[in-house]
Amino acid sequence: MKITPGMPDALPPGLRNLFYGIFCWANRHPGALRAVGVMLRRWPFVAGWLGMAARASAVKAVLTRPNSFSNTAHAANLSAGDYLIGMDPGATYTADKILLDDRLAVLKATLPAAADLAVQAYVKALQPLGADKSFDLIEDYLMWIVFRAMYPLFGPATDRVAAGATGSLNDPGLQRQYLLEIRYVAGQLLAGSSATLRVQRRAELNADALKSRIAGVRTDIQNAWSLPGHNIDRNAIGLAWISHPVTVQSGALAVQELLGRPNVHKALREEARRLGDPGVWQCAKFRASVRDHVLELMRFRPIFPLLARDVPRATEFETGARHNATCPAGGKMAIWGIAALFDPEAVENSRQFCPARNWGNQADLRWMMFGYGTRQCPAMVYAVEILTSALIGLLILPELQLARGEGKAITYDGPLMSQMRVSFI
């Protein structure tokens, strides 16, 4: 029953804009979040009072207790309807997880080759651009590469999903419309309930459009997945909006971080230049190094620096202080993933950018930007593979810089980056 969306604003005028503004600013400036994280780690009892987990040990402990700290905190932000990320463990969750794992398994066979091929095609198309012409890294590069790399998720139905039930399969504008549609739905997951009414409504409108789209191509998806129909809509909708936009946004954030580290960028480009064009795709060592860089860049700019969890019944959690922090039933708690990723107790020289760091017995912490424990993102390996290919492509192109002279190079849409205009030097 679709009745929750369309809720009026119960906050005094101006307050929501203020909260949302602070939230967006903090998301765009992970350095500020890291600074707050330092304090929360230093005085964990304060974090406990505020219902926040900041130390790596505390974050891990909370994320491995999905029954006590529930993912249902995401449910309110799933404007396209319920999906795995907002569900509690149960029969539906298990069935949907199996379906998702099956769908993701097809990527194992196609990645990274499919991503490499897509990147090579876009590199070829961008190469002729001179230094004076800029392009949008998101809309002209990452968005399409991720789309092509994830093509097998919907199999033969992908083009129909992107074009809609009645649209022409050869109309790239319809595909673009689809990719924007899912971006806004995903954006709501990040923006959360603090988002302004406009952002929430836009997500709801696009979620409606996505639901109608999937309903229109249900048979195609059913045939592609060779499954009976009762779970198709929920899983297809969820898979559509969560897989693509989150990967694209992570890629944009990684490139933003890389451009802010000219020495790292230069060293990587030097290595790519030494290997040459076919070499960069064939050298496993280089690929591994770029993958490490992607992970390290994502550590500095994770797409979900903070996570929320519901507390269904009264409990406690270990903050790292002398006493555990209590969590009243029906409340919420915040997980400072970004603080955990920089916890010096767990990560040696955590403030240094060091892709080749030896993580030792904390190897699992390296992937914490994708969550932790049983609810960790099941597609994280594939996402990193795709982003690795995308980054290799950027390294063999002429050197990039944020475009100048056309207003702001990076345009934000709330906490998300909507445009990142870059040009060759």
Add this chain to the structure above:
Amino acid sequence: MLEMVRQQMICIVVPGWDGTTDLSESGSVCTGLDALLKDVAVVQFASIALLPARADAKDPRPSLMLELAIEEGIAPYDIVYRLVYHPSGAMWSLYSSFWPGGGPPLQSARNDQLQGKLMEGLTIAEGGFIGARDRTARQIEKEQDLLQWTRDQARAMKAAKLYGDDRAAFALALAQRAFKNPRFDWALDPAPRSYWREKGASIGAKIGYVLALFVLWLAAVWLIGAVPRGLLGVYTWLFGAPYSGVQAVVDAVSKVSGWVLGVSIRSLFALLGLGVLAVFFLLALPAVSKSWRRWLKSVGRELDRPTETWSSWSTYWVGWIVGVPTVLAVVACALVFIFCPGTIVDAYHALTAKFLGWQIIAFIILAIVALICVFGVLSRIDQQLAAAGNWFFHPYEDDVPRAQQVDTSIDHCEGLVVRETAHMFSLTDIRSPNGWSAFWIRASLRIVTLFGRVFFTEGRLGDAPGIHFGHWHIIEKGRRYLFCSNYDGSFGGYLDDFINGATIGTTLAWRWTTLKRRGSAAIGQPAVEEPRSFPPTRFIVFRGVKCELKFKSYARDSMLPHVFRFDARKETVDGINLATSLRDALFGERNDSNDDQIMRAIES
């Protein structure tokens, strides 16, 4: 805050309509639009009309106007995007005639061009009012279902005579049945309410909100001055005096901050003082003095008098000679107090240097006595005149020069929606100079919208009930003025509600308009043969719509028929409010108030 209201009511005016698209009710375009709007499910009302071109327009073809009343929070771009890019292509079917060659071959390119064209012609309301707010169309439908179900259940229970006269037991049994029905799981949550209808509903909360903003403003202004001062102090303490330029800048910033702080605080006191004066003269004095009350009422009556009489004429001119200078003097005093308080202090010192305290007090008492005497004499004259004869109050001008004729197309449209939510389009011209008039219209409409948003939160604008979405637009670069309204009841009754219930707001909204000669938009549509003017006003807000026949005839002449209509609510404002209150009562705690509400809902 106001933009959120304004952007719920959109008009898209696209000029150059060539009339080749079939807009008949049963045609594919209208049925497609209907299906689209139902599917999108966030448009509560929509209608289409043809706006005739201005007499001096270069292109004599009419404009196609689409009115949309949508749910709260949706940006105009987003709703247009959703409609245009809908796979049904219904919007393209409507607007395709604007591309005589058929438009681009690719659907996405067509959509892009159409989106651009519609955004060019889109205006959000300059002002508007929403009656039953905070509800989605889906919610209204569900709550109506609940209301119907409850009435059916109540009828069955009464027939079974299970509860006799025990009202509480009856309500409890109904609530239990509703709770057990999984169809109504959604109703377990109380009906959503926005801030001004919930936490901000009380006067205390509204005052608190304004005060909080004011305090924040003061704090910000103070910080702007204090922070550089503090930093400079610390710097001086640590390293000695800085460059003289730095000191000068900090002094200037500090001085400006102090000045703004002083002006802000004095403005608050001035407002409070004006408020006290208003309360004293308009509320307290009428309560204690019968003659003042009568006099005040008589002034109001004369200024609002629809016809011109010697009494209203003399009141009007006395108002100009006495009232306006007095108000200006008070405002000038307030401004002097705000910006040059030293002048008042100097004047006070000069006064106290010249006169002793008892002399000043005696002078004030004498002035008050003199004022009372003057008003007493005026009041006596007023009564004597009333007793002397009617000639003083007799109208000396004709009210409406001709009998009102309603165009048949308007009659037809009204007939189509006779059992549904009624609808009107009114297109007028903005008085010359357009910029000046448009400025005042905008200012007035913002005030109306603000009051509607903050104070009139329960479905009535002033005393006017039954308005679903009423909105005003300034279109064609400030040349014309469009009013669209979706309301309950008949046109005559609706305007009566405005005339008697929201007099000032309505006069303010229309007084800068006129009706110029224009042709008809299409065959069978009304034209304006004779130019008309909005009824004259007194002191901007008086009279105007009180000239009932003139106003109604003016409104009638300005009306245009709709060629398409979509109504997702299909219920009156009262009906919507009733169903929502039933939901809250049925699923809320059991108490007398909720029991009453349930009984009221099932018996009305």
